[in-house]
Amino acid sequence: MTIKKRFLISYIGGIAIACVSLVSIICIVFYVTTGKIPSPGTLYKTFTQQRSLSPEEELAYIKLRGIAKSDPDQLLTPSGELKDTIQKFEAESLGVVVRKQETIAYYSQELVEKSLVVHFPKFDANNIETRGTIDNAGRLYRYMKFDFYFSDKIPGSLLVLKKENNFLEFMTKWGVWVIVGIVLIAIAGLLFLNHLLKQTIIRPLENLGAGMSEIRKGHLEISMTDSTKETASEVKQLTDDFEKMREALIHSTEEQDKLENNRKELVASISHDLKTPITSIIGYVEGLLDGVADTPEKQAKYLQTIHTKAISLNELIEELFLYSKLDAAAIPFHFEKININEFLQHIIEEFQLQDNQVSLRLSNHQEIAYYVLADRMQLNRVFINLIENSLKFRAKDRPLAIQLDIFETEQSVAIQLADNGQGISREQLLYVFDHFYRGEEARPTNTGGSGLGLAIVKQIIEMHEGEVEIESELHQGTTVTILLKKA
Numbered sequence: 001m002t003i004k005k006r007f008l009i010s011y012i013g014g015i016a017i018a019c020v021s022l023v024s025i026i027c028i029v030f031y032v033t034t035g036k037i038p039s040p041g042t043l044y045k046t047f048t049q050q051r052s053l054s055p056e057e058e059l060a061y062i063k064l065r066g067i068a069k070s071d072p073d074q075l076l077t078p079s080g081e082l083k084d085t086i087q088k089f090e091a092e093s094l095g096v097v098v099r100k101q102e103t104i105a106y107y108s109q110e111l112v113e114k115s116l117v118v119h120f121p122k123f124d125a126n127n128i129e130t131r132g133t134i135d136n137a138g139r140l141y142r143y144m145k146f147d148f149y150f151s152d153k154i155p156g157s158l159l160v161l162k163k164e165n166n167f168l169e170f171m172t173k174w175g176v177w178v179i180v181g182i183v184l185i186a187i188a189g190l191l192f193l194n195h196l197l198k199q200t201i202i203r204p205l206e207n208l209g210a211g212m213s214e215i216r217k218g219h220l221e222i223s224m225t226d227s228t229k230e231t232a233s234e235v236k237q238l239t240d241d242f243e244k245m246r247e248a249l250i251h252s253t254e255e256q257d258k259l260e261n262n263r264k265e266l267v268a269s270i271s272h273d274l275k276t277p278i279t280s281i282i283g284y285v286e287g288l289l290d291g292v293a294d295t296p297e298k299q300a301k302y303l304q305t306i307h308t309k310a311i312s313l314n315e316l317i318e319e320l321f322l323y324s325k326l327d328a329a330a331i332p333f334h335f336e337k338i339n340i341n342e343f344l345q346h347i348i349e350e351f352q353l354q355d356n357q358v359s360l361r362l363s364n365h366q367e368i369a370y371y372v373l374a375d376r377m378q379l380n381r382v383f384i385n386l387i388e389n390s391l392k393f394r395a396k397d398r399p400l401a402i403q404l405d406i407f408e409t410e411q412s413v414a415i416q417l418a419d420n421g422q423g424i425s426r427e428q429l430l431y432v433f434d435h436f437y438r439g440e441e442a443r444p445t446n447t448g449g450s451g452l453g454l455a456i457v458k459q460i461i462e463m464h465e466g467e468v469e470i471e472s473e474l475h476q477g478t479t480v481t482i483l484l485k486k487a
Contacts, residue, residue, distance in 0.1 A: 060089040095161035112137040140164035277309040326459040333375040337487040359401040371487035385453040390419040418479040424472035433458045
């Protein structure tokens, strides 16, 4: 069943329940007060007959009833004092009717005789039913009746009438049409609500469903934003959520395509970087086998080259293995509170023992102690990679100088590593953290680098929930800034 039909049934059911509840309450109240089971007839009689008399009605009824008991024949042709009395009552909007047998002997001027003959209530010698409502030419009158016998023993009746209130008369005449009108208005209201429901809920949901069908077919470019102002807020929220999901799917698809392209580039880069040293090794081995190296000096040179290429190949494989494990989050990180001043000072001492020609200095390392949360081993790899990168790309016209600075931000500790090496051009600066990027189109390996050093640095720092930034100027030097969380 559709939502539209469910809402329509809910509307009709709500109206029906309200009507049944109202009728039930009326019936219960009627039964409690009267002790009778209500029906349309009893309700009508109760509504019309059980009325209290007005003073004018009661006075006229009592006087005329007394005359009917003592001298009923006077009522046939009122004269003298009786006529004045009746005219006085008629001046107070009361009507008087006298009937003898089936003939109307007297009636007030505003009444219609033919209608009185047709609708006159039945004779009741016991006067059990003395009140009621009578229709006279389309107008309702509330009456009080007294039945008696004239002197000739012919039954007679006396009616004292009062025009019924306009509401009851209106309901009697037009009640059916009023009910029909109410029903038509209710139907019109249901149709309007149904139309409103369609505009604000059904149609936006249908549009949303059509959009989802297009997404299922792979057409992610179709927007689901609903521009209709009348749309229900809940449906708008649902549409907005689906629109966000569509945008997330587009982003995910783009990321997937990007990852696929990166994978292809990675495979191509691996193939290139593995093939170059292997080709060299094969060439030198074949030279040895073919006797090209015919002297001990040449043989030693060939073997030394093979050894160097094999070491480079092994280092490339190790870095590639590390990069892939970091990319797959397969390396566990053990974070601890580290005094970054002492940590960097220890790294500087190790490098100074290996290369005395490099000026490696840590400024203000004893003034303030800075603590960070980090994995000691992986953070050590970060700075080794950065320092080795500076060593590989040192300037040829001046000795290499590397300075490490530490300063504090609001939420992080920043470590800056600045060198005076070759520097990086502005065009290449955007790609230095990409894997296998060395900054030259021909990708030479004479520097001994794999192109994975800075990519590994970025991965490790991101695992620390930190950031790495790089600034450089060609032929002037490079500055790398690492931001780590405070401990």
